[in-house]
Amino acid sequence: MRVSLNEIRTMAGKAAIGAGLPFGTADEIGHAAAWLAQVGQDAVGPVLVALTAAETAPPHPLEPSEEDGKLDLVAAAQVGAGVVDLLFARPSGQSLAIDRVDVPAMLIGLIGQALARDARGGAVTVDLAGGDRLTVTADCLLPCRGLRPGPGGVTLVLTRGHASQPARFPDGVEVDPGDWRALSALAARTLVPADGTSRRRGAGAGDIDNE
Structure with a gap:
């Protein structure tokens, strides 16, 4: 099936909230999914795997080893944005090594x-x-x-000064229908029941509801 980049961003973000992640983290995941789609990668599969892992495993703190400065474990959906912050805070050319990332494609996004x-x-x-x-x-x-979906070690090096070309924005991308349904099911957890009680408490679309 074919969906737009905006649909991918919105659905991935809502699914992350449905999986129990904070709103800020969910927003990062939504934009990461859209970026993966923009560069021709599977945007839904890695997000789905990462969110499923986030539901079943407790968060692991980002604590570099005192011996070698490595991170021992990174759950990409939960702390991947923190890894990016660590990387961007380092001097240009200094590496950041991770013993194991559960979903490398999610971290790359x-x-x-x-x-x-x-x-x-x-x-x-x-x-x-x-x-x-x-x-x-x-x-x-x-x-x-x-991108290979399996977990494994990753070493990252940021080099400043690279000039990017104008980004291309495809009209739409193909996604696996089964993965899209699974992602939609996670996103549906953010909805309230369509009953009288929820309506009396203010639920429902307003005059404009494009989210």
């Missing part, structure tokens, strides 16, 4: 959308377990191939 919002410019080199190396900029992911 969060990095991409953060670069797209950052006026300073930059590119992030992503070394994945197994030897794959990717480059993330505000507008592309190279090489442009399907």
Whole structure:
């Protein structure tokens, strides 16, 4: 099925709220999903896997090891935005190593959308377990191939000064219908029952309701 980038952003954000994540985190996830779709990647599958993991595992604090400065575990939906903050706070060229990321594609989406919002410019080199190396900029992911969904170690390096090209915005992207239904089911948890009690308490659409 075909959906727009705005539909992906909105649905992913609502699904993250339905999975119990804070509103700010959910907004980051929505933008990350839209960024993945924009650069030709599966935008729904990684979000769905990451949100499912977030529901079943307690959050793990971001605590770099005192010995080697590595992060030992990153749940991308819960603390991926915090990893991006840590990376962006480091000097250009200084690496950030993570022993295990549960959904690397979700983390890459969060990095991409953060670069797209950052006026300073930059590119992030992503070394994945197994030897794959990717480059993330505000507008592309190279090489442009399907991201492996499995967990694994990741090393990130931000290099400032990369000039991005104008981002392309496709009219729509194809998504897996089953994944979209599952994401919609998570998003539906944000709705209240359609009954008289909820209406008396002020639920329902207003004059304008495009969310």
